[in-house]
Amino acid sequence: xxxxxxxxxxxxxxxxxxxxxFPLVRGTENETxxxxxxxxxxxxxxxxxxxxxxxxxxxxxxxxxxxxQGILRYRGYPVEELAENSRFxxxxxxxxxxxxxxxxxxxxxxxxxxxxxxxxxxxxxFFYNYPEHAHPMGILSAMVVSLSSFYPExxxxxxxxxxxxxxxxxxxxxxxxxIRTIAAFSYKKSIGEPFVYPxxxxxxxxxxxxxxxxSPVYDYQIDPEVVKALNILLILHADHEQNCSASxxxxxxxxxxxxxxxxxxxxxxxxxxxHGGANQSVIQMLEQMQREGxxxxxxxxxxxxxxxxxxxxxxxxxxxxxxxPRAKIIKSTCHDVLEKLGKDxxxxxxxxxxxxxxxxxxxxxxxxxxxxxxxxxxxxxxxIGIPENMFTVMFALGRLPGWIAQWKESREDPQFRIQRPxxxxxGPNLRHYVPMSERE
Ligand code: CMC
Numbered sequence: 124x125x126x127x128x129x130x131x132x133x134x135x136x137x138x139x140x141x142x143x144x145f146p147l148v149r150g151t152e153n154e155t156x157x158x159x160x161x162x163x164x165x166x167x168x169x170x171x172x173x174x175x176x177x178x179x180x181x182x183x184x185x186x187x188x189x190x191x192q193g194i195l196r197y198r199g200y201p202v203e204e205l206a207e208n209s210r211f212x213x214x215x216x217x218x219x220x221x222x223x224x225x226x227x228x229x230x231x232x233x234x235x236x237x238x239x240x241x242x243x244x245x246x247x248x249f250f251y252n253y254p255e256h257a258h259p260m261g262i263l264s265a266m267v268v269s270l271s272s273f274y275p276e277x278x279x280x281x282x283x284x285x286x287x288x289x290x291x292x293x294x295x296x297x298x299x300x301x302i303r304t305i306a307a308f309s310y311k312k313s314i315g316e317p318f319v320y321p322x323x324x325x326x327x328x329x330x331x332x333x334x335x336x337x338s339p340v341y342d343y344q345i346d347p348e349v350v351k352a353l354n355i356l357l358i359l360h361a362d363h364e365q366n367c368s369a370s371x372x373x374x375x376x377x378x379x380x381x382x383x384x385x386x387x388x389x390x391x392x393x394x395x396x397x398h399g400g401a402n403q404s405v406i407q408m409l410e411q412m413q414r415e416g417x418x419x420x421x422x423x424x425x426x427x428x429x430x431x432x433x434x435x436x437x438x439x440x441x442x443x444x445x446x447x448p449r450a451k452i453i454k455s456t457c458h459d460v461l462e463k464l465g466k467d468x469x470x471x472x473x474x475x476x477x478x479x480x481x482x483x484x485x486x487x488x489x490x491x492x493x494x495x496x497x498x499x500x501x502x503x504x505x506x507i508g509i510p511e512n513m514f515t516v517m518f519a520l521g522r523l524p525g526w527i528a529q530w531k532e533s534r535e536d537p538q539f540r541i542q543r544p545x546x547x548x549x550g551p552n553l554r555h556y557v558p559m560s561e562r563e
Contacts, residue, residue, distance in 0.1 A: 132146065132147035132149075133145060133146055133147060134147055134157045136166075138166050138168065139166065143162075143165045143166060145157050145158055145159050145161070145162070146158045148179075148182075150182075151184075151187075152187055152189070156179050163545075169545040169547070171547055174441075175370075176441070179365075180365055180370065180373070180542070181365070181373070181532075181533065181536065182536070183364060183365070183529070183532060184198070184221070184532070185197070185198065185218060185362055185364065185525070185528045185529060185532060186198075186362045186363065186364040186525070187199070187364075188363065188364050188442055190440070190441075190442035190443040190444050190445065191444055191445060192445065193443065193445040193446050193447070193448045193451075194448065195363075195448050195449065197214065197217060197218055197361065197362055198217055198218065198221060198222070200217070200223075202358070202359060202448060202449065202452075203448065203452065205217075205358050206355050206358050206359055206452050209354075209358060210326075210327075210328075210354050210358075211327060211328060211353075211354045211357040211358050211361070211521070212229070212232065212233060212236065212326070212327045213229060214357075214358045214361050214524065215299060215361065215523075215524035216228065216229065216232050218361055218362055218524040218525055218527070218528040219295055219299075219524050219527050219528050219531065221528075232296070233326070233327070235296045235300070236296065236299060236300040236327060237300070237321070237323045237330075238300075238323075239296060239297045239300035239301060240300045240301065240303070240304055240321035240323075240330065241301075241304065241320065241321060242266075242270075242273075242301050242304050242305060242308070243273045243274075245273070246266065246269060246270075246273055247308070247318065249265075249266065249269065250262070250266075250308055250309065250312040250318075251312070253312060255313075255315070256313070257312075257313070258394075258512055259306070259309040259310060259313060259512055259513055259516045260390065260391075260393075260394040260400075260512075260515050260516060260519070261394075262305075262309040262312070263302075263305060263306060263309055263390055263516055263519060264387045264390040264391045264394070265387070266305045266309070267298070267302065267305065267383055267386055267387045267390060268383050268384050268387035269383075270297075270298065270301065270383045271381045271382075271383040271384060274294070274297060274383075291382075291531065294381075294382050294383075295382065295527045295531070298382065298383065298386065298523065298527070299523060299524065299527070302519070302520060302523055303321075303327070303330065303331040303334070303520055304320075304321050304334065306331070306513070306516045306517075306519070306520055307319065307331060307334035307335045308334075309516070310335055310510070310513055310516075311334075311335075313512065316338055317338070317339060318334075319333065319334045319335075319337045319338065320334070321334060325345075326350075328350050328353045328354055328357070329345050329350055331353075331520070332345055332349065332350065332353065333345065335508075335509070336508060346464070348460065348463045348464060349460075349464070349507045352456055352459075352460045352503055352506075352507060353507065355452065355453075355456050356453070356456075356500060356503060356504075356517065356521060357517075357520060357521035358521070359449040359452060359453060359496060359521070360449075360496065360517075360518050360520075360521030360522050361521055361522065361524050361525050362522070362524065362525025362528060362529070363522075363525065365529075366398070366441075367392050367393075367395070367397075367398045368389040368390070368392040368393040368398060368399065368522065368526065369389065369522075369525060369526055369529045370392075371388045371389050371391070371392035372385045372386060372388060372389035372526045372529055372530050373385075373529055373530065373533045373542065374388075374542045375388035375389075376530050376533055376534065377533065377539070377540070377541045377542040378541055379541075382527075382530060385526075385530055386523070386526050386527070386530070389522070389526045390519050393515060393518060393519055393522065394515055396436065399497070399515045399518040399519065399522070400515050401436045401437055401495070401497040402437075402496075402497040402500050402501045402504075402514040402515060402517075402518060403501070403511050403512065403514045403515055404436040404437075404497075405436045405437040405474075405497050405498055405501050406470065406501040406502075406505065406511055406514070407511070408422070408435075408436050408437075409470045409473050409474055409477075409501075410470065412473055412477070413469060413470065413473055417473060417476075419473070419476055419477050419480055420480065422435065422477070423435070423477075423480055423481060423484060426438075426486075427484075427486045435477075435481060435492075436497065436498075437494055437495055437497045437498030437499075438481060438487070438492050438493070438494060438495065438498065439490070439492040439493075439495065440493070440495045443491075443493065443495065444491035445491065445493065446493045446494070447493060447494065447495045447496055449495075449496040450493070450494045450495055450496055450498055450499060453496065453498075453499045453500050453503065454494070454498075454499045456503060457471065457499045457502050457503050457506075458471075460503050460506050460507070461502075461506055464506055464507075466506045468502055468505060468506060470502055470505070471499075471502050474498065474499060474502060478494055478498070497518075500514070500517075500518075501514050504517060
């Protein structure tokens with residue numbers, strides 16, 4: 124990782140009558156940070172930054188995101204080029220290993236993904252004990268942390284700190300291979316069908332689709348258009364720098380827990396409707412609009428009303444103040460997929476109308492609120508047969524290589540230390556215990 128620091132540049136801070144100097148840190152794309160590592164030592168003060176809106180938690184070389192210009196690159200490669208030319212497994216390799224694979228590296232990686240794709244038979248029994256309508260995200264998170272009991276390849280008390288590079292490679296590849304089996308099994312469980320095992324002759328996405336949709340009485344035909352769409356969706360979700368779930372992975376990982384525990388925390392964070400859970404909320408919102416006769420203005424007005432908790436799901440982003448580049452690709456893929464599969468989804472027209480209204484509305488214009496990655500993805504998932512409660516699981520499948528890359532990078536960082544923010548205490552000052560009989 125490049126140091127990203129210019130020792131001759133400083134920012135000054137006037138505080139309590141004297142001036143302190145803090146070094147500037149410049150990224151490779153000229154992003155600027157003020158390194159305040161010594162702030163408390165020098166001033167006794169801390170920073171207060173709700174939502175970490177102004178705080179860089181680390182230096183990272185995984186993903187470059189420029190929200191003003193709508194740029195997203197993995198390891199320097201524009202996401203548009205990757206979505207057009209690459210497959211998800213190649214992008215996963217790129218994120219985890221930092222470079223595009225050669226042919227033999229790709230072949231080896233794919234072979235390992237197949238070899239590790241089964242889950243321990245005892246783990247299979249876990250699925251049976253969930254209630255019928257358990258959400259697959261809850262199952263996914265629990266199953267991923269359970270992997271640490273079945274595959275304790277980590278040395279030194281299961282901690283990430285004692286793992287060799289080779290052990291890290293095995294653990295991360297194992298997780299990438301098994302997560303799609305777990306995801307497909309959780310779906311089969313939710314519909315009460317028998318599990319379909321992974322097949323060594325199928326590639327990553329094909330294998331997943333087969334485990335989802337084949338059954339003892341139905342031989343699922345893998346459609347190359349569906350495979351292409353799935354590859355694009357997974358690639359577009361593969362990383363997004365220090366978002367809420369990646370930060371959860373890094374934060375939990377910073378305690379030294381094993382990989383599976385850290386990723387499980389990321390899955391739980393992703394589930395939230397303000398994060399990856401928004402893809403399910405978007406479809407539920409569009410369905411509700413359809414049921415109620417398509418009064419879109421009513422929902423636009425609700426979203427603008429500060430006394431109403433409703434938000435337009437699939438709109439807005441902490442970092443993008445311009446069109447989310449992922450949403451642009453997903454929107455056009457959505458048209459392609461529906462056309463090629465000969466499907467007509469009335470929700471697409473509702474979504475298009477809603478977008479048009481919002482983008483012409485002063486409230487959304489002034490705040491720079493555009494469709495995000497979750498706005499159109501659900502319509503593609505519906506078209507390829509993925510049920511609503513699996514949408515966020517699909518996001519997790521895609522995001523896994525990013526979480527792994529972020530986790531690996533944090534443990535390799537020379538400045539790795541446990542993450543432990545400060546606070547500004549605003550509670551009562553010292554007071555003394557009063558016996559219950561004397562309390563008013
Ligand atoms: N509908 C209505 N108003 C909105 C929305 C929305 N979807 N998003 C933001 N705003 C308003 C917000 O109320 C605020 O208004 P004001 O300045 O008057 O207080 C202003 O826009 C700025 O928003 P913010 O709350 O400061 O934005 P944030 O960075 O804290 O939150 C967000 C980002 C994504 C959580 C938020 O935009 C949101 O809740 N969107 C809907 C949920 C959603 O689609 N989430 C998926 C995000 S993309 C996938 C991922 O990577 O997680």
